[in-house]
Amino acid sequence: xxxxxxxxxxxxxxxxxxxxxxxxxxxxxxxxxxxxxxxxxxxxxxxxxxxxxxxxxxxxxxxxxxxxxxxxxxxxxxxxxxxxxxxxxxxxxxxxxxxxxxxxxxxxxxxxxxxxxxxxxxxxxxxxxxxxxxxxxxxxxxxxxxxxxxxxxxxxxxxxxxxxxxxxxxxxxxxxxxxxxxxxxxxxxxxxxxxxxxxxxxxxxxxxxxxxxxxxxxxxxxxxxxxxxxxxxxxxxxxxxxxxxxxxxxxxxxxxxxxxxxxxxxxxxxxxxxxxxxxxxxxxxxxxxxxxxxxxxxxxxxxxxxxxxxxxxxxxxxxxxxxxxxxxxxxxxxxxxxxxxxxxxxxxxxxxxxxxxxxxxxxxxxxxxxxxxxxxxxxxxxxxxxxxxxxxxxxxxxxxxxxxxxxxxxx
Amino acid sequence: xxxxxxxxxxxxxxxxxxxxxxxxxxxxxxxxxxxxxxxxxxxxxxxxxxxxxxxxxxxxxxxxxxxxxxxxxxxxxxxxxxxxxxxxxxxxxxxxxxxxxxxxxxxxxxxxxxxxxxxxxxxxxxxxxxxxxxxxxxxxxxxxxxxxxxxxxxxxxxxxxxxxxxxxxxxxxxxxxxxxxxxxxxxxxxxxxxxxxxxxxxxxxxxxxxxxxxxxxxxxxxxxxxxxxxxxxxxxxxxxxxxxxxxxxxxxxxxxxxxxxxxxxxxxxxxxxxxxxxxxxxxxxxxxxxxxxxxxxxxxxxxxxxxxxxxxxxxxxxxxxxxxxxxxxxxxxxxxxxxxxxxxxxx
Numbered sequence: 001x002x003x004x005x006x007x008x009x010x011x012x013x014x015x016x017x018x019x020x021x022x023x024x025x026x027x028x029x030x031x032x033x034x035x036x037x038x039x040x041x042x043x044x045x046x047x048x049x050x051x052x053x054x055x056x057x058x059x060x061x062x063x064x065x066x067x068x069x070x071x072x073x074x075x076x077x078x079x080x081x082x083x084x085x086x087x088x089x090x091x092x093x094x095x096x097x098x099x100x101x102x103x104x105x106x107x108x109x110x111x112x113x114x115x116x117x118x119x120x121x122x123x124x125x126x127x128x129x130x131x132x133x134x135x136x137x138x139x140x141x142x143x144x145x146x147x148x149x150x151x152x153x154x155x156x157x158x159x160x161x162x163x164x165x166x167x168x169x170x171x172x173x174x175x176x177x178x179x180x181x182x183x184x185x186x187x188x189x190x191x192x193x194x195x196x197x198x199x200x201x202x203x204x205x206x207x208x209x210x211x212x213x214x215x216x217x218x219x220x221x222x223x224x225x226x227x228x229x230x231x232x233x234x235x236x237x238x239x240x241x242x243x244x245x246x247x248x249x250x251x252x253x254x255x256x257x258x259x260x261x262x263x264x265x266x267x268x269x270x271x272x273x274x275x276x277x278x279x280x281x282x283x284x285x286x287x288x289x290x291x292x293x294x295x296x297x298x299x300x301x302x303x304x305x306x307x308x309x310x311x312x313x314x315x316x317x318x319x320x321x322x323x324x325x326x327x328x329x330x331x332x333x334x335x336x337x338x339x340x341x342x343x344x345x346x347x348x349x350x351x352x353x354x355x356x357x358x359x360x361x362x363x364x365x366x367x368x369x370x371x372x373x374x375x376x377x378x379x380x381x382x383x384x385x386x387x388x389x390x391x392x393x394x395x396x397x398x399x400x401x402x403x404x405x406x407x408x409x410x411x
Numbered sequence: 412x413x414x415x416x417x418x419x420x421x422x423x424x425x426x427x428x429x430x431x432x433x434x435x436x437x438x439x440x441x442x443x444x445x446x447x448x449x450x451x452x453x454x455x456x457x458x459x460x461x462x463x464x465x466x467x468x469x470x471x472x473x474x475x476x477x478x479x480x481x482x483x484x485x486x487x488x489x490x491x492x493x494x495x496x497x498x499x500x501x502x503x504x505x506x507x508x509x510x511x512x513x514x515x516x517x518x519x520x521x522x523x524x525x526x527x528x529x530x531x532x533x534x535x536x537x538x539x540x541x542x543x544x545x546x547x548x549x550x551x552x553x554x555x556x557x558x559x560x561x562x563x564x565x566x567x568x569x570x571x572x573x574x575x576x577x578x579x580x581x582x583x584x585x586x587x588x589x590x591x592x593x594x595x596x597x598x599x600x601x602x603x604x605x606x607x608x609x610x611x612x613x614x615x616x617x618x619x620x621x622x623x624x625x626x627x628x629x630x631x632x633x634x635x636x637x638x639x640x641x642x643x644x645x646x647x648x649x650x651x652x653x654x655x656x657x658x659x660x661x662x663x664x665x666x667x668x669x670x671x672x673x674x675x676x677x678x679x680x681x682x683x684x685x686x687x688x689x690x691x692x693x694x695x696x697x698x699x700x701x702x703x704x705x706x707x708x709x710x711x712x713x714x715x716x717x718x719x720x721x722x723x724x725x726x727x728x729x730x731x732x733x734x735x736x737x738x739x740x741x742x743x744x745x746x747x748x749x750x751x752x753x754x755x756x757x758x
Contacts, residue, residue, distance in 0.1 A: 048724065049722070049724065049725050086698075086724055088667070089662075090662055090663075090665055091557070091658065091660055091662050092652075092656055092662070092663040092665075092668075095656045095657070095658060096441075096444070096656075099437065100437060100441075100699075100704075103436060103437035103440070103583070104435065117557070120557065120660070121557065121656075121658045121660065122658075124559045124561040124562055124658070128569070186543075188555055188556055191555075215542060215546070216662070
């Protein structure tokens with residue numbers, strides 16, 4: 001290939017590019033994409049594989065709930081189809097998956113996408129295209145705080161800063177003095193929790209003496225736990241996702257460290273705690289304190305609760321083979337329940353703008369999958385759907401709640 | 412390149428140029444990613460396929476390219492860094508190639524002392540360390556939050572599309588032509604490098620270092636050169652990757668990316684260029700197919716059901732990879748060569 005023919009090839013590419021006229025014309029549409037007379041398409045991504053694969057149940061629980069609603073005829077005659085793709089907790093993959101859901105599958109809204117960085121990676125894109133980013137599964141404060149800048153994005157769970165603040169306040173109020181060692185994930189999620197936690201501890205005798213970050217891509221956190229033990233902390237705060245939280249408990253036990261533990265909600269599901277307790281052998285787990293807002297299906301208190309009964313019935317019918325005791329399924333159902341009631345309020349002709357308007361004026365005091373007394377509420381100046389939680393203590397293989405419902409002040 | 416090879420290349424160029432006419436806007440975007448991966452694979456093959464140096468760290472060089480591009484576009488003053496940004500995306504791409512290439516050259520020097528598996532481990536280490544390093548220097552890189560490019564004036568055509576030579580292109584079509592124009596140029600450049608003296612030296616180093624040295628080939632010179640070229644390709648691919656994603660953060664370039672790239676080179680065929688297109692297709696589409704999406708949805712029903720189960724996609728991915736290595740031990744490029752040989756022998 002001579003130089004001349006080479007540049008001719010390059011020119012040919014450009015020239016040929018200019019020839020055909022297959023352009024996606026900005027067609028004028030009567031209704032928003034993703035809605036037909038019989039269906040509504042919601043798209044989302046979930047970590048079905050990768051370091052956060054434990055959260056795959058969130059998507060599965062939501063899908064099971066939608067399927068159960070669809071079996072009864074759906075909402076206003078439309079069946080809610082929820083299509084979720086695996087992003088492996090990798091933001092680059094989330095971007096591509098989300099574009100597929102929006103541009104190829106024509107999703108009406110992006111729903112329940114899980115992960116902080118993951119949701120950040122698609123927020124500008126979705127807002128620029130005016131596509132709802134509904135109930136992003138992340139407690140990063142920005143999703144509830146920056147409503148003016150990102151009107152098309154809304155979260156669901158309590159913000160990590162608020163959660164950290166409650167945990168800090170709890171320690172500040174119950175302990176005269178103490179040294180805390182913190183393990184946290186080195187991203188916005190971990191830093192938000194740590195920030196809120198420190199604020200909750202302010203002007204108390206309890207101090208953070210060591211804070212060890214870990215990367216979500218790391219294989220284990222043994223060295224971090226060893227360093228925290230060496231800091232002579234009497235309290236161990238675990239702000240980590242399930243895989244790493246379990247490791248933290250196990251390594252603490254192996255090192256013979258017996259701190260009082262506080263754990264973050266995203267890793268405090270009973271099934272995770274049971275794994276961490278190594279069949280009751282790991283005494284570091286006993287007495288852990290965490291904040292919760294979901295009904296735990298393994299909790300005997302809810303044995304006859306209509307919400308948990310509904311949950312079990314739906315799981316056995318629409319999520320065959322899944323672990324019913326996995327509380328992340330409950331999270332999925334709680335968020336799907338709220339979505340169904342949103343669409344009910346939207347009436348016969350849902351629009352994207354209408355969906356966001358209604359999502360900004362939620363007022364549901366009785367989501368059957370959330371703890372009694374916890375309301376799902378938004379309004380002008382309040383972009384956080386859930387802002388309440390209940391402290392609980394891990395006692396002999398199960399969570400025992402104590403104290404009243406905490407309501408976080410705006411953080 | 413033989414006459415036949417040149418005709419095949421020209422036919423491929425025509426195919427690439429008209430493809431968007433026949434596929435949806437969204438598909439054009441997926442094929443743009445294929446072009447981007449192709450660039451990275453071309454570079455990696457110079458190093459691994461031709462020079463015999465295994466790199467498990469090319470995702471890190473892509474990260475360097477991606478971040479160079481993103482920081483030049485929007486700057487890092489918002490995080491407290493010194494760079495103002497404001498460079499249009501197109502012009503950041505060559506800079507990203509140069510920066511990554513220089514880092515590759517610098518890395519090539521210590522890598523001289525390592526060979527085989529030890530080099531693989533050393534390069535793997537940079538892939539592992541890269542996300543943490545990016546987070547560590549948050550005031551330069553934006554940390555875990557990353558850098559958003561969408562809606563920025565430096566990003567060409569984000570919302571509105573682009574007019575090229577009087578023709579209106581959507582953002583996805585623009586990405587497609589941008590990626591593939593660069594990919595085809597990169598292909599030709601790689602071919603020009605590899606056909607001559609330099610390519611012979613690379614192959615000599617791969618086949619036997621002792622023999623290469625005794626024939627007067629400088630190991631140090633050619634190994635570092637291969638590293639530099641290869642990293643520069645990865646840098647260009649990383650810059651395009653950032654532009655196509657319209658977002659970079661440390662996890663945009665995970666360890667898995669480095670491994671996928673090596674898988675892509677092996678599937679495409681070590682020591683050949685044309686098969687790499689299939690390696691790139693493999694990287695972009697197999698994860699989707701393994702989820703029962705796209706072509707995967709045309710599989711028999713029970714298989715599609717399998718892909719929807721927990722762990723299903725990863726299983727399918729693994730099984731396909733193993734099968735492929737059984738059927739095509741020397742990759743798609745190897746198949747091409749065998750078919751070509753059979754063809755010439757009959758004549």
